[in-house]
Amino acid sequence: MRTAMANRLTPYMFMAPAAIIMAIALMYPLGYMVWGSFREWNPSQNIGEAEFVGLKNYIFLWNDPNFHESLGVTLRFAFFVVTIEMIIGVGLALLLDREIRGISLLRTMFILPMMIAPVVVGLMWRYMYHPTVGTFNRFLDSIGLPRVDWLGDYALTSVIIADIWQWTPFIFILSLAALQSLPRSALEAARIDGATGWQQIIHIKLPLMMPVLIVTALLRLIDAFKVLEVILVMTEGGPGLSTEILALRISRTATEFRELGVAAAMSNYLLILLLLLTVGMFAFNRWQEARAARLNALVEEES
Amino acid sequence: MPTIRLDNLVKRYGNVEVLHGIELEMADNEFTVLVGPSGCGKSTTLRMIAGLEDVSDGEIYVDDKPVSHLEPKERDLAMVFQDYALYPHMNVAQNISFALRLARRPKSEINAKVKEVADMVGLTEFLGRKPGALSGGQRQRVAMARALAKDSGIFLFDEPLSNLDAKLRGQMRAELALMSQRVQKNMIYVTHDQIEAMTLADRIVVMHGGYIQQQGTPEELFKRPVNKFVAGFMGMPPMNFLDGQIQERHGGVFVTGDGFDLRLEGDRAATAKAHDSRDVTLGIRPSDLTYEDKADPAQSLTLDVQVSEYVGAQSVLLCKCGSAQVMVEVNSETPVALGQTLTFAINQRGVHLFDRKTEIAL
Numbered sequence: 001m002r003t004a005m006a007n008r009l010t011p012y013m014f015m016a017p018a019a020i021i022m023a024i025a026l027m028y029p030l031g032y033m034v035w036g037s038f039r040e041w042n043p044s045q046n047i048g049e050a051e052f053v054g055l056k057n058y059i060f061l062w063n064d065p066n067f068h069e070s071l072g073v074t075l076r077f078a079f080f081v082v083t084i085e086m087i088i089g090v091g092l093a094l095l096l097d098r099e100i101r102g103i104s105l106l107r108t109m110f111i112l113p114m115m116i117a118p119v120v121v122g123l124m125w126r127y128m129y130h131p132t133v134g135t136f137n138r139f140l141d142s143i144g145l146p147r148v149d150w151l152g153d154y155a156l157t158s159v160i161i162a163d164i165w166q167w168t169p170f171i172f173i174l175s176l177a178a179l180q181s182l183p184r185s186a187l188e189a190a191r192i193d194g195a196t197g198w199q200q201i202i203h204i205k206l207p208l209m210m211p212v213l214i215v216t217a218l219l220r221l222i223d224a225f226k227v228l229e230v231i232l233v234m235t236e237g238g239p240g241l242s243t244e245i246l247a248l249r250i251s252r253t254a255t256e257f258r259e260l261g262v263a264a265a266m267s268n269y270l271l272i273l274l275l276l277l278t279v280g281m282f283a284f285n286r287w288q289e290a291r292a293a294r295l296n297a298l299v300e301e302e303s
Numbered sequence: 304m305p306t307i308r309l310d311n312l313v314k315r316y317g318n319v320e321v322l323h324g325i326e327l328e329m330a331d332n333e334f335t336v337l338v339g340p341s342g343c344g345k346s347t348t349l350r351m352i353a354g355l356e357d358v359s360d361g362e363i364y365v366d367d368k369p370v371s372h373l374e375p376k377e378r379d380l381a382m383v384f385q386d387y388a389l390y391p392h393m394n395v396a397q398n399i400s401f402a403l404r405l406a407r408r409p410k411s412e413i414n415a416k417v418k419e420v421a422d423m424v425g426l427t428e429f430l431g432r433k434p435g436a437l438s439g440g441q442r443q444r445v446a447m448a449r450a451l452a453k454d455s456g457i458f459l460f461d462e463p464l465s466n467l468d469a470k471l472r473g474q475m476r477a478e479l480a481l482m483s484q485r486v487q488k489n490m491i492y493v494t495h496d497q498i499e500a501m502t503l504a505d506r507i508v509v510m511h512g513g514y515i516q517q518q519g520t521p522e523e524l525f526k527r528p529v530n531k532f533v534a535g536f537m538g539m540p541p542m543n544f545l546d547g548q549i550q551e552r553h554g555g556v557f558v559t560g561d562g563f564d565l566r567l568e569g570d571r572a573a574t575a576k577a578h579d580s581r582d583v584t585l586g587i588r589p590s591d592l593t594y595e596d597k598a599d600p601a602q603s604l605t606l607d608v609q610v611s612e613y614v615g616a617q618s619v620l621l622c623k624c625g626s627a628q629v630m631v632e633v634n635s636e637t638p639v640a641l642g643q644t645l646t647f648a649i650n651q652r653g654v655h656l657f658d659r660k661t662e663i664a665l
Contacts, residue, residue, distance in 0.1 A: 183386070183388065183391075185384045185385075185387075185388035186388045186391070188353075188355050188375075188382075188384070188388065189384060189388040189389075189390075190390070190401070191354075191355070191374070191375045191376060192353060192354075192380065192381065193401050193402035193405060193449075193453070194402050194406060195376070195401075196376075203390075204390060207392040208392060210392075292435070295433065295435040295436045296435075298436045
């Protein structure tokens with residue numbers, strides 16, 4: 001009796017440490033944040049002393065043009081980086097899915113940017129974009145073209161380029177893995193059926209990779225909404241609000257404007273957005289599994 | 304329909320040569336089966352004809368035109384793969400019509416063709432299904448229909464039945480035989496299953512170790528194997544092999560070995576006598592031995608019955624002849640008890656002799 005009980009409890013005991021850490025490191029601050037978002041809260045105050053203001057912070061943000069601007073920048077940033085990264089990443093994977101001498105070295109080099117800490121990436125690109133001593137402008141000088149104010153006039157484009165540089169490899173390796181797990185014989189059949197290289201990509205490879213590509217794009221989208229360090233280091237959100245993505249605005253609201261309640265409310269808006277995306281991703285997975293199960297059931301029934 | 308000729312075809316992977324100069328000619332409307340154990344080079348040969356593998360040396364001619372530099376799609380052929388190789392995201396109709404759609408044929412023609420081949424293989428009611436919702440046998444039919452829809456002159460099969468269960472395999476084999484009579488194409492079929500080879504082929508090509516061992520009609524291969532490998536590979540249960548020596552005494556020619564002393568007759572006696580080596584291997588198929596109590600000792604084997612495998616109308620007896628094992632196929636009604644020592648008459652026409660060293664038939 002006692003051993004049976006102990007057996008039943010064993011899995012929970014193994015999970016307990018992780019669950020406790022989750023509770024302390026995730027649920028507690030999250031609850032704190034939700035709680036704080038309903039208050040007029042200054043960093044010098046204890047949360048108990050802060051005045052309860054209900055939905056005031058949320059309503060304020062809803063009507064705040066700066067928040068809108070920031071949200072707009074975030075959406076634009078996310079849309080462009082994910083779209084361009086998908087195109088380049090999948091394209092590279094399609095190009096490099098073959099046996100060439102030294103291909104494994106090449107693949108390793110391609111995924112290097114992903115392994116560099118975001119702060120370092122930010123610093124590196126800031127130097128390269130530097131108006132006078134930066135790599136790009138020196139290069140433009142050397143070929144006799146006018147200099148470009150990368151982080152001034154083209155700030156958002158410049159941070160988008162940096163993000164693409166860092167995260168395209170992520171899409172590349174996932175696409176490559178998807179490509180290499182495609183059924184070889186179906187591709188051979190397509191060659192015999194008369195498909196050219198492009199037709200194989202359009203009619204066979206891409207449709208078969210689609211489930212992986214959708215999940216990859218969603219993962220990148222979620223990440224892109226949360227990006228902070230690279231932009232913080234490169235532009236600090238400027239000039240003006242041109243690169244002030246949400247995560248950056250949240251951090252500035254909390255530290256510079258000392259409005260913890262508003263920052264918390266903003267975080268919750270972002271959280272809701274990300275939750276919607278995540279739920280969308282899970283729903284997509286579930287839908288796929290359900291479809292596979294339905295097909296299997298159909299076959300079982302008949303045989 | 305085109306004729307295909309392989310001229311000294313060689314395949315190397317790095318330094319390893321896996322095909323050593325294959326010479327083969329396939330006539331019009333012929334069903335050729337390449338058969339052999341795993342790794343004998345039969346699939347590689349087929350894939351080289353298809354254009355899926357590069358040719359290292361030699362040439363493939365279709366209607367006397369060299370094709371080894373051409374892409375698969377330029378070779379006017381259709382292929383059925385072992386794992387069917389269907390396009391999982393397309394339904395049956397789309398799978399069948401893929402090649403036609405790529406060739407931008409008119410819609411009405413495509414629809415008519417899809418209907419025609421779907422009828423032929425019995426898939427009409429499944430045209431809207433995806434491959435995932437089909438059973439193994441149905442998928443196999445889709446693969447067949449897709450190949451048929453192309454209207455190519457050459458039809459390649461790479462072990463198309465080996466993923467099916469035994470019963471379905473027998474059924475599909477019969478359907479394939481029917482289809483091949485109906486469509487009149489040049490068919491090349493690869494299998495490791497000698498029963499498939501025997502039942503389907505106009506001509507069988509037995510391959511082993513990257514060489515062609517023998518080619519001919521199923522009957523030729525079964526009755527007159529050129530070497531010990533072919534003799535042992537074709538036929539089920541396999542041929543029995545007994546080591547012996549050729550001896551001449553009392554005016555007769557005998558093959559003598561552990562537990563047997565067989566007098567050779569007619570032609571066989573003459574060829575054995577003329578052969579320079581005395582060491583031979585005697586080959587007798589299990590079906591060429593018949594239970595006969597009072598058989599002539601010089602025309603029979605005396606065997607200890609050890610195991611009897613009942614397979615219905617026939618039984619296979621596993622027996623000992625000296626230290627060697629011998630299988631005998633008998634009618635299941637034959638009164639045989641295990642542990643008995645019985646005499647089995649040898650059908651003289653079923654006696655095969657092979658040089659023991661070269662393993663070539665005498």
